[in-house]
Amino acid sequence: MRLAVPAPVQIRRSLLFVPGSRPDRFEKALAAGADCVCIDLEDAVAPGEKAAARTSVLDYLRRAPKDADLLLRLNSLGSLDGIKDLAAFVEAGGPARTLMLPKVGSAEEIGLADEILGALPTRLVPLIETADALLRAEAIAAAPRIDAVMLGGVDLAADLRCELDWEPLLWARQRMVIATARAGVDLIDAPQIDVQDDATLEATTRRARALGFTGRSAIHPRQIEIINRAFTPDAREVTYAQRVVDAYEAAKGGVALLDGKLVERPVVRAMKRVLAAASRG
Numbered sequence: 001m002r003l004a005v006p007a008p009v010q011i012r013r014s015l016l017f018v019p020g021s022r023p024d025r026f027e028k029a030l031a032a033g034a035d036c037v038c039i040d041l042e043d044a045v046a047p048g049e050k051a052a053a054r055t056s057v058l059d060y061l062r063r064a065p066k067d068a069d070l071l072l073r074l075n076s077l078g079s080l081d082g083i084k085d086l087a088a089f090v091e092a093g094g095p096a097r098t099l100m101l102p103k104v105g106s107a108e109e110i111g112l113a114d115e116i117l118g119a120l121p122t123r124l125v126p127l128i129e130t131a132d133a134l135l136r137a138e139a140i141a142a143a144p145r146i147d148a149v150m151l152g153g154v155d156l157a158a159d160l161r162c163e164l165d166w167e168p169l170l171w172a173r174q175r176m177v178i179a180t181a182r183a184g185v186d187l188i189d190a191p192q193i194d195v196q197d198d199a200t201l202e203a204t205t206r207r208a209r210a211l212g213f214t215g216r217s218a219i220h221p222r223q224i225e226i227i228n229r230a231f232t233p234d235a236r237e238v239t240y241a242q243r244v245v246d247a248y249e250a251a252k253g254g255v256a257l258l259d260g261k262l263v264e265r266p267v268v269r270a271m272k273r274v275l276a277a278a279s280r281g
Helices: 023-030 047-063 080-091 107-117 131-135 137-141 153-160 170-183 198-211 221-230 235-251 265-280
Strands: 014-019 036-040 070-073 098-101 123-128 148-151 186-189 215-218
Touching: 014 023, 014 221, 023 036, 023 047, 036 047, 047 070, 047 080, 080 107, 098 107, 107 123, 107 137, 123 131, 123 137, 131 137, 131 153, 131 170, 137 148, 137 170, 148 170, 170 186, 170 198, 198 221, 215 221, 235 265
Parallel strands: 014 036, 014 215, 036 070, 070 098, 098 123, 123 148, 148 186, 186 215
Antiparallel strands: none
């Protein structure tokens, strides 16, 4: 089937974390089937290993495959390790296209990173992990360089004093959907901590997609296939999306109708994303 996939659409159904202190796992993570891989210098690296991990990760990123969608999670910019991470990244010439920023508290923090990055084309993915950040989600999502926003479920649940479960965090997810939709950026769901519970992973991932999330993170390669499947449109969705795009393109800027209904631009954008996701297969 021909898919009218627009080139600028970037699809990240799945994001796999790999510890920055385990360079032996980097290539394995890239081969695991995730749409993108995030090398983690924060939670996955012990305090005494931060400096060594920073050096080895930046060295790897300089020689990593150019076509790989690799992200780098720094330590919080509110910490000395985070400042060192960002400075070393800039001094290394910005060897990753995207940086993930944990524990972001405000859009001003994004602005600081933007200034330090200067002319580098680096994009940013902030993590919403605190009550303050959640209440400022709209401003954070609309800040400079934002590619996507990610829910940091474990830390946010702890800050909100609620259980790490779907229902207690539903309002948080809804708020983040609204914020990122307004800003026109992607939204990545938190990973499921229990890597053995496939049924819950599939059910909650499908709920996240229905709610408006565009992808989900994973902490183990076995989670990738389930996440990709949940975020891949089925044949019915693809067929309808193609009809919408075809009708819009046939109108050549005029009024587009499909089955007697007006086809509007926001719907067309959504349908193009469906086709792009389907092309990842």
